Amino acid sequence: MASTLSPLIWLTQRYVRQLGLPGLIGLAGIILGSAYFVLWQPTQQAALQQLERDLKLGQQQPKKLQATNPAIQGRVLAAALPPIDTLPDWLDAMADVAATTKVTLGKTQYQLSPVNGLPVQRYQLTLTVKGSYLNVRQFMQQLISGIPHVAIDGVALERASITQPTVDATLRLSFFLQGAA
Structure with missing residues (x-):
């Protein structure tokens, strides 16, 4: 097992040296951005859709609750x-x-x-x-x-x-x- 990891560690160290600090920062940005789109955005999208559904429901409810009798509206x-x-x-x-x-x-x-x-x-x-x-x-x-x-x-x-x-x-x-x- 150790013999199969040695070439992988050596390649990783080589690529890290070639990328340098700016390249590592860019790579980290790409990885974090990808993680955002894969993990965080779908939950936010679902929450936004739920809020839109609630808003549509909220806009429909007052129509049902409005009193049609002016005397009742006046008392309210x-x-x-x-x-x-x-x-x-x-x-x-x-x-x-x-x-x-x-x-x-x-x-x-x-x-x-x-x-x-x-x-x-x-x-x-x-x-x-x-x-x-x-x-x-x-x-x-x-x-x-x-x-x-x-x-x-x-x-x-x-x-x-x-x-x-x-x-x-x-x-x-x-x-x-x-x-x-």
């Missing part, structure tokens, strides 16, 4: 909203976002109105915001990402002069809350 929507008595907390959260983003909240007009035929109340705000353009945009982005039941209905930006660093923004917001219709 209302159940997902916070109660109307938490409005002061949400307004405080809005003020916290304003402080975090370094904008100043100014004059505010508000109106509470029911949403037709639903147990949902809409609290509409028109408020002025003053700050840099970037800070006003950050305020709006953090507001809608931090308070999921608020909608931005309109934005108007005004700058007195092009050299002025601050803008005056008028935002129209709607908070949607659970409440009697």
Whole structure:
């Protein structure tokens, strides 16, 4: 057995000397790449196909689960909203976002109105915001990402002069809350 391995060891040592360090690194890359395609990629491909199947299933399920009765849809929507008595907390959260983003909240007009035929109340705000353009945009982005039941209905930006660093923004917001219709 030892006599049959000696020529093989001698040939291996000869090829290693001929290849040198760059050749060995290249050979190792080829071997590792081949191992990747043979061993790792099929498992990744199978996982990707499973995710695609799950995604297709997920896209089909909501169609089956959607309520066709508008009254049921309205009750489901209302159940997902916070109660109307938490409005002061949400307004405080809005003020916290304003402080975090370094904008100043100014004059505010508000109106509470029911949403037709639903147990949902809409609290509409028109408020002025003053700050840099970037800070006003950050305020709006953090507001809608931090308070999921608020909608931005309109934005108007005004700058007195092009050299002025601050803008005056008028935002129209709607908070949607659970409440009697």
